[in-house]
Amino acid sequence: MGRPRAFDRDQVLDRAMDVFWRHGYEGASLAELTATMGINPPSLYAAFGSKEGLFRAVLERYGQGRASFMEDVLGAPTSRQVVERFLRGSAELAGDPRKPAGCLVLQSGLTCGVGGESVADALSEQRRDPESRLRVRFEQARDEGDLPSGVDPAALARYLAAVVQGMSVQAAGGATRAELQQVAEMALRTWPGN
Amino acid sequence: MGRPRAFDRDQVLDRAMDVFWRHGYEGASLAELTATMGINPPSLYAAFGSKEGLFRAVLERYGQGRASFMEDVLGAPTSRQVVERFLRGSAELAGDPRKPAGCLVLQSGLTCGVGGESVADALSEQRRDPESRLRVRFEQARDEGDLPSGVDPAALARYLAAVVQGMSVQAAGGATRAELQQVAEMALRTWPGN
DNA sequence: TCCGTTCTGTAGTGGACGCTACAGATGTGG
DNA sequence: CCACATCTGTAGCGTCCACTACAGAACGGA
Numbered sequence: 001m002g003r004p005r006a007f008d009r010d011q012v013l014d015r016a017m018d019v020f021w022r023h024g025y026e027g028a029s030l031a032e033l034t035a036t037m038g039i040n041p042p043s044l045y046a047a048f049g050s051k052e053g054l055f056r057a058v059l060e061r062y063g064q065g066r067a068s069f070m071e072d073v074l075g076a077p078t079s080r081q082v083v084e085r086f087l088r089g090s091a092e093l094a095g096d097p098r099k100p101a102g103c104l105v106l107q108s109g110l111t112c113g114v115g116g117e118s119v120a121d122a123l124s125e126q127r128r129d130p131e132s133r134l135r136v137r138f139e140q141a142r143d144e145g146d147l148p149s150g151v152d153p154a155a156l157a158r159y160l161a162a163v164v165q166g167m168s169v170q171a172a173g174g175a176t177r178a179e180l181q182q183v184a185e186m187a188l189r190t191w192p193g194n
Numbered sequence: 195m196g197r198p199r200a201f202d203r204d205q206v207l208d209r210a211m212d213v214f215w216r217h218g219y220e221g222a223s224l225a226e227l228t229a230t231m232g233i234n235p236p237s238l239y240a241a242f243g244s245k246e247g248l249f250r251a252v253l254e255r256y257g258q259g260r261a262s263f264m265e266d267v268l269g270a271p272t273s274r275q276v277v278e279r280f281l282r283g284s285a286e287l288a289g290d291p292r293k294p295a296g297c298l299v300l301q302s303g304l305t306c307g308v309g310g311e312s313v314a315d316a317l318s319e320q321r322r323d324p325e326s327r328l329r330v331r332f333e334q335a336r337d338e339g340d341l342p343s344g345v346d347p348a349a350l351a352r353y354l355a356a357v358v359q360g361m362s363v364q365a366a367g368g369a370t371r372a373e374l375q376q377v378a379e380m381a382l383r384t385w386p387g388n
Numbered sequence: 389t390c391c392g393t394t395c396t397g398t399a400g401t402g403g404a405c406g407c408t409a410c411a412g413a414t415g416t417g418g
Numbered sequence: 419c420c421a422c423a424t425c426t427g428t429a430g431c432g433t434c435c436a437c438t439a440c441a442g443a444a445c446g447g448a
Contacts, residue, residue, distance in 0.1 A: 002394025027307030166356030196424025
């Protein structure tokens with residue numbers, strides 16, 4: 001009971017995500033956030049507590065999409081197909097013209113000013129997550145004999161994470177979807193067999 | 195004539211570089227910069243004009259080191275060796291424990307707030323430079339028959355740039371030098387021949 | 389209809405930011 | 419030794435930042 005909320009939580013989160021994505025966590029000002037979200041500061045603070053709280057809510061929403069992507073990737077029958085889905089799908093996502101370039105988790109903060117360390121740490125953790133899930137999947141593949149000999153699951157996972165993060169950087173610099181796909185195909189040459 | 199400058203320009207630039215590297219362009223405050231450089235704001239402004247002017251001076255100094263690295267890379271006799279030097283050398287640099295992790299050009303600003311676009315553009319340009327020089331080198335290699343058939347010089351250059359940028363991101367997340375070297379070696383499998 | 393509760397919009401708050409006015413210090417040229 | 423030019427340190431400028439006090443509006447319950 002009480003006066004009902006005049007905005008849709010998911011909708012304003014999507015709009016906030018766009019601002020954080022384009023300007024980074026610290027570069028996104030409350031003035032621009034509230035203007036884009038179409039609400040006033042008190043409403044924002046009542047709903048999310050703080051700028052960091054808002055950002056974490058955005059991050060969680062973003063993480064849902066990533067999680068479903070990773071489930072599709074990890075569900076591929078062979079390790080070679082895991083790699084294909086991961087690289088090609090990431091190129092597709094990083095180059096999606098309907099969204100800001102690259103990846104929110106990378107764009108919104110590689111570095112931070114003093115006091116922003118907790119946000120930077122949260123982002124760093126988010127970046128590590130797909131890599132560790134890939135590693136686990138490749139360890140399983142190795143035990144099943146589904147990994148070329150001489151390939152270390154951890155090194156392969158780290159390499160793939162690096163390539164995808166590099167694609168995000170390229171996208172931020174204006175690379176097109178087709179160019180990102182070329183990067184994915186070059187990376188797939190790492191592993192011509194299978 | 196007049197009162198002589200009480201600080202060494204290159205020394206304060208190196209110290210400023212460290213701050214920008216760790217906190218990014220916008221995350222580096224004048225207070226921290228002046229404290230680290232050991233000078234007061236008026237001295238800084240007399241010498242560099244503005245925070246952006248200081249950053250550009252830092253960037254130019256950083257670029258000198260990068261340029262000599264790229265000259266060594268591009269001077270390798272075969273394209274395969276160009277790739278080896280670029281990947282292994284970049285892993286070495288990104289993991290250098292004497293400096294902040296990764297690459298200044300990437301750490302100091304993938305995104306920016308409103309008004310910081312000129313800095314972001316300058317950084318984006320700096321990021322493209324090694325890639326275009328690699329492309330030119332690979333085009334030369336192709337004309338000399340020194341490139342495997344089916345490899346596009348532009349795509350190869352972009353791929354390598356992405357891998358190296360990804361290594362920087364990994365370094366920012368705490369990856370060790372040895373782990374970065376593993377990424378380089380994985381990437382070298384792209385091109386087992388030669 | 390009135391009450392309690394929750395949200396909304398206006399209009400700020402203190403503080404940190406990039407930057408600079410000013411006066412004193414330190415050098416060179418005459 | 420003095421006039422002048424340049425740098426240095428103190429102290430503070432206006433502006434923008436994340437954030438909030440407050441009063442009125444919009445609901446459900448009695």
